[in-house]
Amino acid sequence: MMIEALTQTRVMVLLIQNASILLPSGEFFLGDVRVEDDRIAEVGSNLDSTNAQVIDATGLTLLPGVIDPQVHFREPGLEYKEDLFTASCACARGGVTSFLEMPNTKPLTTNQEALDDKLRRASEKCLVNYGFFIGATPANQSDLLTANPACGIKIFMGSMHGDLLVDEESALDAIFSKGDRLIAVHAEDQARIRERRAQYAEVTDPAIHSVIQDNQAALNATQLALKLSKKYHRRLHILHMSTAEEAELMMRDKPEWVTAEVTPQHLVLNTSAYEKLGALVQMNPPIRSPHDNEVLWEALRNGAIDFIATDHAPHTLEEKAKGYPNTPSGMPGVETSLAVMLTQAAQGRCTVAQVSNWMSTAVAKAYRIPNKGLIEPGYDADLVLVDLNHTHPVLREEVVAKCGWNPFEGWELTGWAQVTIVGGKVVYDRGKLNTEVRGRALRFDA
Ligand code: DOR
Secondary structure (H helix, E strand, O other), X not given: OHHHHHHOOOOOEEXXXXXXXXXXXXXXXXXXXXXXXXXXXXXXXXXXXXXXXXXXXXXXXXXEOEEEEEEOOOOOOOOOOOXXXXXXXXXXXHOEEEEEEOOOOOOOOOOHHHHHHHHHHHHHHOOOEEEEOEEOXXXXXXXXXXXXXXXXXXXXXXXOOHHHEOOOHHHHHHHHHOOOOOEEEEOOOHHHHHHHHHHOOOOOOOOHHHHHOOHHHHHHHHHHHHHHHHHHOOOEEEOOOOOHHHHHHHHHOOOOOEEEEEOHHHHHOOOOHHHHHHHHHOOOOOOOOHHHHHHHHHHHHOOOOOEEOOOEOOOOHXXXXXXXXXXXXXXXXXOOHHHHHHHHHHOOOOOHHHHHHHHHHHHHHHOOOOOOOOOOOOOEOOEEEEOOOOEEEOOHHHOOOOOOOOOOOOOEEEOOEEEEEEXXXXXXXXXXEOOOOOOOEOOOOO
């Protein structure tokens, strides 16, 4: 008895009081959430606050923490753009409690050793939970089959130079034919891009980027990936879908083992943004036309596109000022994605429950991440309190990401994260980061 009492450690209790809580049914319930250690223990009314750290959430809405399934956090090797600590701080500010990170770091994450190195770095530095992709090359088949834990295999079918590019059908076929873990593709047709780049070699206006890497380039690659996925009945995820044609393809013909995602920028920005932002909005795949925006929204709303990722891909302002075509592609996103999407909800384009499904629940389901993405007893206490009644602009001086800029600067956003909780610990509270908190490695069920 005595020994048992001595070894019992005290349970940490966090009580979130008086929040508008998003339930798994998609309905809202005004009440409390009791968190014990890292798990949600109870959802109810007037819950006991004895020995609890209390958060008064009056007027705020409680959502499952965002899971961002496509980010480029640059560590190791490119830390001058971003690193796992600064990126995870930006996540905390944005209400992102977990992320899945891409393999185009230095060295590339193409084997167990590189994956272990990232996991070790993340365990030391990350304020939020983390998972990593293993990157495919034309020659690392055995690593793709065995590397663990990995959320999936990433294939750059286009837009990537160096070892990560796999653009030959025979090499792609070999990858699809072996194993059963999820394959996530950056779908752009590299041969077509190469040809068109030569054709427009003299043009220095960054708007040409959307002409060179056109809708057809994206569609060709998505069609090929879909063909291979059907041939082998292989789990396939289409990353950052950008065109009306691909979205229409998904609406017509999407096997139940295939998923697709879209970025906030492909939903709310289009080629008119080049005028004001130039190469800052240059990304791969490029931003498209207002018609593409509309069809992507339609596909998202009707389930043909399953969820949202930012493709957070920070580059410095100096790099972005080099002049096209020497400017790198990509833009940061994790600290504004939730507020951008909740602003769309406030404007009536979708509901708050849909946003939360696209940014958390559906992601956990597709990547088979257990115990995340819902506010329910037994689930991990990864949560975000947002203020749906408060509007605040995106300001460069408030940017946490190391690159120090954001494509939505000046936008008035409604629904910013006020408090972010990772594993039952407050990691961000109204402008203040708690840099002592550490996230955990995500698990992926087979
Ligand atoms: O624009 C992009 N930039 N798209 C990608 O898929 C990669 C990314 C990067 O890492 O910079």
